[in-house]
Amino acid sequence: MAEWYIQQLNAPEDLGPLRPSDLLKKVRSGDVKPDTLIRKDDSAWFHASEVGGLFEAAMRPTIEYFCPQCNHPVTEPPVMCSHCGREIRKARTQITENTISNGTRLPEQPGRSVQSWLKRKMLRRPGQGEA
Template sequence: MTNWFVQNRDKKEEDVGPLRPSELLERVRKGEVTQETMVRKDDSPWFQASQVGGLFEAARRPTIEYFCPQCETEVSEPPVLCSNCGLDVHQAITRITENSIGNQADRSFSSQAGKSVKNWLLKKRIRKDNKKTDES
């Protein structure tokens, strides 16, 4: 797995890392890593985060979170066993979080992506419901 490192801006503290790719993505979403922030992958030389292909686009995409319908504990994408209550979760409660980083254009892109994800989830749910009806 790739390890990422983030150069500390004020140079008074140590660089941040190693980070998993998901942790780097989360730092972008929080605004801790900007396009000008210097990063490196494993032992490579430092370069601007804007050169990491797809990083900022991925940070704008909505995040889908899944929750157990019985105890509302966050779970991974179903089917999954809830670690809190032991329920075999086949259909979870979902929450879509739109990630808006940067300027207004970024927020507009995120809003369109959010609608796209909502439509995808609706189609997926309709297909599952139709499949259950066909099996009955």
């Protein structure tokens, strides 16, 4: 799984590693803005606005699944609940509409997937030609 890092100004260390879902939470809370420097795994630092689709992904609704027996969070069914051991074929769902706090404006760049963005950035590393 990819690990993300956030460069924190006036802090002794970078924040991370973060899972992709944690990075999206930071965008939604306003902690990551378009000019915030972030990186994926060991890539170079980039402004968050350069990561195609990041802010659009943060705005998409999220779906959480819960065991209908014990109400413990689970992954998308079919799955076994790690809390009560029940086999779940249909879970209780919760859909959350997301916004970005602090009035952060979406970058003007058209949305592209983060995966395709990273592939393009990796191809442009020093000493390598563009594809």
